[in-house]
Amino acid sequence: MISMPQRLNTPRLTLRVPGGGDAEAIFAFASDAEVTRFMTWARHVDLDDSSDFLDDVAEGWSSGEDYCWLIEHAEHGGIGTVACSFSEHGAEIGYVLARSVWGQGFGREAATAVFDAAQSIDDLYRIWATCDTENAASRRILEGLGMIYEGCLRRWSPRPNHADRKAGPRDVFMYAWTR
Structure with missing residues (x-):
């Protein structure tokens, strides 16, 4: 079992374990069609989805x-x-942000905190992530x-909220850091 910190602080953000009282905050961005367009999970349609x-x-x-x-x-x-x-295979990281805060560097700041925490695990040799080929911000x-960009994985991952979802799995770019 790997242990990660329950709380991470950055200059502008606090990353913490979410609890039952956070369903509304999660629903606010997880129900947004534009926010969830590149996600591998279905957009939340009600608070029950966020509670689940x-x-x-x-x-x-x-x-x-x-x-x-x-x-x-x-x-x-x-x-x-x-x-x-x-x-x-190592550690996979991912993130999603509310549209109202896009372009302010919060995604990179939060991802850096988690990346650094994972990177500090001595016997972890690979941290990786994929992103949809259309997701330039990611x-x-x-x-x-x-x-480091490792390549394009063809028809790798379904994107249930993407306009092309009926076309099947979408291409993704693979990135990784290795020790």
């Missing part, structure tokens, strides 16, 4: 394999989530973390 998500997050923390933090900003409140999942975050 929070149950999954609690289970992930308990298992020691899947960690998700709520990204909080002093002025804006809960503005997104950032996650780190562990497997035999590419910039991954490159900003110092991850």
Whole structure:
């Protein structure tokens, strides 16, 4: 079992374990069609979806394999989530941010905090992430973390909220950092 900090602080953000009281904050961005366009999970249609998500997050923390933090900003409140999942391949990171805060560097700031925490695990040799080939903002975050582009994985991942969802799995770019 891998242990990750329950709270991470950056100059502008607090990353913390989300709880049952965070369903409305999560629903605010997880129900936005534009925000969820490139996500691998279905857009939330009601608060029950967000509550179910929070149950999954609690289970992930308990298992020691899947960690998700709520990204909080002093002025804006809960503005997104950032996650780190562990497997035999290493650690995978991912993030999602409310549209109202796009372009302000919060994604990179939150991802950096989690990336640094994972990178400090001595026997972790690979941290990786994928992003949809159309998601230029996510590419910039991954490159900003110092991850290296490894290639394009063709028809790798369904995007249930994308306009092309009926075309099947979409191409993604693979990025990774290795020790």
